[in-house]
Amino acid sequence: MSIATTADSYHANGYVGAVEITTPEEALTHRRALEQAESQLGPLHYIDKVHTVLTSAWDLCTRPAVLDLVEEMIGPDILLYNSTYIIKEPNTAGKINWHQDLTYWGLSDPDAQVSMWLALAPATAESGCMRMVPGSHRHGQLEHATGSGDGNLLLKGQYIPDADDLEVDAEVCSLVPGQASFHHGWTVHASAPNVSSDRRIGLNVQYVAPHTFVGASGEPGASGTAIAVRGSDRFGHFGVDQPPSANLEPQAVARWRELDAAMKANFQIG
Template sequence: MTFSFIIQNISATVIGCKYNLQEKTSVSVPDLDAIASQYKVNGFASPIRLLSSLEADQHRKALEDAEAIVGKMHYRSKIHTVLTSPFKLVTLPTVLNIVERIIGPNILLYNVTYIIKEANDRSHVSWHQDLTYWGLSHDDQVSLWLALSPASIKSGCMKMIPGSHKFGRKKHHKIHDTKNILLQGQTVKSVQNKSAVYCELGPGEASFHHGLTLHSSGPNNSRGRRIGLNAQFLAPHVYQTKHDSDSALLVRGEDKYGNFENDTPASINLDQAAIDRQKFLHDRYIKIAGKQ
């Protein structure tokens, strides 16, 4: 099967990121130039259709089938090492083609995580920049956020500040908030909310954003789960500054640097050895992420 996608509202200056509520049964050829232009100007590109609604539902079912066996999958790091569905999604040719236009032909897959807000869940994400707490040496990085259920304003979709990736690294304050999904409550204060853009996504639609783009999200006030698959891609010259045993996976091109240990993608679902390894990697991430 060949995957491609529909681009909507893809002008260089984003007016809005509104998804189409109509059922999407097919996807079309990407305009990589338009995506790259929007990303360069705004620090994100959205919405971009990667899957039909039916395909998104199938991948959601794969997630929820796994949850029925091992429990909730929210915020588990390196989930592509224990489930086949997320690895298939983040290595779609269309995904890697977009990533290549942004960071170049050599691509490492750094992490894959489901970010899930349950129905009527008050959890939120404060204003932050991803790269301030990942410990990565350079900003040659791009994040994918793929919706497997409706991500609307009501259900707590992401908000972005256009152009904020050009501001440099902002000071983050660690604020104790039990409803903040971020591990250390990292928060940038005094963000100009008036310039924020809601990035609403329908099932099968995605956004790509820069690691210095200011973003946040509100609670899920809807009756359904808000399910997103989040992935980070790096150029191989990027390295970890907090410790010397981080891991990644080459998914396109070549790696002349060897800055990361090698992750192994899942070939079957929920292999016990893979689960044990994933737990180790996840626990290490929990200890390190958020420490500026």
């Protein structure tokens, strides 16, 4: 698919899957880089802003092939806002209930944000790949609840209580290593437990256009931090993150702990 066709599919359905970003061999190299970092730092599942400390994550987040597509989705000025690894270990019960991402970021312009989910291990129905409800991005925000306590991996256990009607239309978004999906912040999605014998690993990345901001007024500091990866930021709503000068550079690691805590403190619902 050309970039334009891929972007058209994203705009029509609220998501697009199976976009090739790296070869499977290259994805394996990036998986090894993550696993090396895990052996040094401990678990990295759902730790924010990994692109500020890991050169592998920075490389994947800033690939021209990714940014060319993101540009078609949110415009020529692109800020890299967040990146996390989302990992389901083999044969574990963790799952993600039906939800919409924008319910917890509070961004002012819902169309000025897109998420990439890049597979570093097979993401299949068996390993608990995402399921997406096509067209659901057009309905705006649905009501969410928190704390379902049923193995939901989301930070506040958020979920859409009445998801049965949505679920019937959901499409399975399986990815081979090196492929990515891109989804809009209102797209309803979920994923089941990993019942395979391999880890399921995704690098989940958020891009925003600089005119958007967190909160009602866009006051400086309220939107957290980000870094321009294409074009320019003429608005200054976000503080400025730094790219990694080397892998796991100690000062950057210390700063990263603070960035992760700040991201989690700003996490909203509703």
